[in-house]
Amino acid sequence: MLAIDSGNTRTKWAVFADDGRIQEAGVCLNAELAAFVIPPSWQLCKHAIVANVAGERVAASMTALLKKAGLSYVWAKAEAETLGLKNKYEVPESLGVDRWAALLAAFKRYLNQPACLVVNAGTALTIDAIYQNAFIGGLIVPGFSMMQNALLQNTSAVNPQSGQAKTFPLNTADASYSGVLSAIVGAIVMQADKLESHCQDVPTVVITGGDAAMLMPILTQVFGAKPVLADNLVLEGLYLMERAKS
Numbered sequence: 001m002l003a004i005d006s007g008n009t010r011t012k013w014a015v016f017a018d019d020g021r022i023q024e025a026g027v028c029l030n031a032e033l034a035a036f037v038i039p040p041s042w043q044l045c046k047h048a049i050v051a052n053v054a055g056e057r058v059a060a061s062m063t064a065l066l067k068k069a070g071l072s073y074v075w076a077k078a079e080a081e082t083l084g085l086k087n088k089y090e091v092p093e094s095l096g097v098d099r100w101a102a103l104l105a106a107f108k109r110y111l112n113q114p115a116c117l118v119v120n121a122g123t124a125l126t127i128d129a130i131y132q133n134a135f136i137g138g139l140i141v142p143g144f145s146m147m148q149n150a151l152l153q154n155t156s157a158v159n160p161q162s163g164q165a166k167t168f169p170l171n172t173a174d175a176s177y178s179g180v181l182s183a184i185v186g187a188i189v190m191q192a193d194k195l196e197s198h199c200q201d202v203p204t205v206v207i208t209g210g211d212a213a214m215l216m217p218i219l220t221q222v223f224g225a226k227p228v229l230a231d232n233l234v235l236e237g238l239y240l241m242e243r244a245k246s
């Protein structure tokens, strides 16, 4: 089965074997989808599940690619409950399906844990909480690049691109880079603390998305319990969603 996760920056895909293992995975910038060459492994699949949160243009590109590959496909949607996980969003279907898929994969991975915080560090960065078999709510924060670009585009003297993380930065680049990092890590740590006091237990923190690897070192420093880096969490969740139906 082919799972596709089209976020607002990049489209990630993975071919799953019948036992649920990923046989091949790839990523393509949405801006380069028109030039995407269909991998031979896609031809081994019969069916695809697609999560698109990037709007109509990307949906059209995906439709064209899947038709060219001769694959049947279904658009993944968040639901009120899937595989035993309840979705407490006021309008369950309005939850980003990439968020829902990552929550499902984390829920399955950490079924025996009391609480889990799922961080998806993408174009936007989401921080979602699982407690007592339910998604109980989450934050949407501007992603790392989005925050850096906001500084760049809205100030004349700030260029955070080449900065480094410093405790007390002493130059403009380090000051803005460290500022963006602290804003993001601060939101994650605060939400983990809130979840911990809400459930009187230390939550498992799992992080995925294009910026996850970059955030891991500082998150490992600030969290007692080492956070888990799970690169393909959304794709794993999409596989679970589709397999649950068959």
Ligand SMILES: Nc1ncnc2c1ncn2[C@@H]1O[C@H](COP(=O)(O)OP(=O)(O)O)[C@@H](O)[C@H]1O
Pocket (backbone or CB within 6 Å): 006, 007, 008, 009, 010, 011, 029, 121, 122, 123, 124, 143, 144, 145, 146, 208, 209, 210, 211
């Ligand atoms: N090769 C890359 N191209 C674009 N963004 C990248 C790349 N590598 C890491 N990133 C970072 O990952 C973020 C996008 O992560 P991703 O999970 O693909 O986002 P989305 O799911 O929203 O498309 C970007 O904001 C950027 O900071």
Ligand SMILES: CC(C)(COP(=O)(O)O)[C@@H](O)C(=O)NCCC(=O)O
Pocket (backbone or CB within 6 Å): 006, 007, 008, 009, 053, 094, 095, 096, 097, 098, 099, 120, 122, 123, 124, 125, 126, 140, 143
């Ligand atoms: C929050 C998101 C923009 C994150 O998308 P991404 O950064 O992965 O492109 C996406 O999950 C989305 O469009 N959600 C719909 C609104 C919501 O979840 O409330």
Ligand SMILES: [K+]
Pocket (backbone or CB within 6 Å): 007, 008, 098, 120, 121, 122, 123, 209
């Ligand atoms: K994403």
